[in-house]
Amino acid sequence: MNQSSRSQLFDNWAKNYDNSITSDKDGFPFAGYERILEQVVSLAEVKPNTRILDLGIGTGNLAERFVNKGCNVHGLDFSAEMLTQTKAKLPQVNLVQANLLDDWTKELQTPFDRVVSAYVFHEFNLETKIRLLQQISAHCLSTSGFILVADIAFPDVAIRTAASQHWQWDEDEYYWAADEAITACEQAGLQVAYQQISSCGGVFTFTSKGAG
Template identity: 35%
Template sequence: MLSSEGFDFWAGDYDDFILNSTGYPFDGYYDLLGYVQNIVEINPDTLVLDIGIGTGALTYEIYKKDVQIHGLDFSPKMIELAQEKMPNGEFFLFDFQNGLPSEVGCYKYDYIVSSYAIHHIEDPLKINFIVQMKGNLKESGVIVIADVSFRTQEDHDQCKIMSGDHWDNDEYYMVADTIVPQLEAEGLDVEYIQKSSCGGILIIK
C-alpha cells in the first residue's frame, strides 16, 4: 500500500492515470462513481462525508449541486486538490485505518460515501469501520461504497490470475458472498451490486 507521501506524489497525475487506465483495477471506474452520485438525493440540507476523498472525483459532481461535502483523506496533497475543486467543503486530514477522527463525531450524515479507498484495510477492520460509520448516519442515512470488489471468491481469484503481475497483493478487496453476511450479522441492511469485472457497489442502511 502506498504511504501518504506516495499518494502525495501521485496526486497530480491521479485523475489522468485513471482516465487512461483499462482493465483491473479501474474497470468501470466512472460507471461506479456515476452510480454513487445518482444515489445521493439532493436537497439544501444534504450532508455527505467522503471517506478517502482523494482528488474529489466522486463528490465533486454532488458538490456542484450545492450539497455540503466533508472529505477525509490521509494525503495532504490529495486534500489540497479536492479543496481546489470544492472550496466550500470541509476536509479532515486523517488515516481512516484508525477509524473516524473526533472532529467527525459531532456530525450526522445523510450519506457516507467512499470510492476506491476501503480496500486499504483488512476485512475484519472493514466490518468494524462500517459499523462505526453507521453510527454517524442520520436515521434515514445511507453508506455507499464503490471499490474493487467481487461477488464470489471464485471471481476474485480469476481476476487475480488474469491480472498477473499487475495484481496488488497489499490491497484487500471485498467479496460480497463473504462480507455481506458479516454485515447483516451486525444488524445492517446490505445490498451488493456488481458493476464491472472488478468493481462493485456496497449499499448499507
C-alpha cells in the same frame, strides 16, 4: 506496507491521479470508474443541502458530483497532497486530514445524511472494513442516513480468485468479494445491497438493521 508509506505513496500520486484513471478507464482496476461514481450519486438520492461525508476523498472526483447537486460536502483523507488537489478543485468542501484507522470521528461530530467512499476500502481487510462500517453507522449517520461504498469488487470469492490469478495484484490490497462481504456484514448487524457495475467494480449500500 505501513500507513506512513501508504500516505507517501498517495502524496506522490496526487498530481497525476486523475490522469492515471483516465488513461486506464477500460482496464483493471478502474474499468467502469465513471459509471460507478454516477451510480453512487444515483443511489444516494440527494437534495440540495444534503450533508455528505466522503471518506478518502482523494482528488474530489466523487465529491464534485455531490457539490454540483448543491450538497453540503465534507471530506477526509490521510494524504495532504490529495487534499491540496481537492481544495484547488472544490474550495467549498470542508476538508479534514486524518487516517481512517485513527480516531477521526471527534472531528466530524454532526451526523451526515450520506457517508460515501470510492476506491478506498480495499486498503483494509474484511475485519477492518466491518469495524469501520460499524463505527460509521454508530457515530456518523443521521436517523435516515446510510453508507455507499464504491470499490474494486467481484460478485463472489471464486471470481475474485480467478481475477487475482489473471491480474496478479498487490497482496497489500483486499478487494471485495460480495458474497463473503454480505454474509460477514449481516452477521455484524449491517444490511447490505450490492450492484456489480463493471468487470472489477461495484457499489455497496449499507444500513443498520432496523433503520429506515
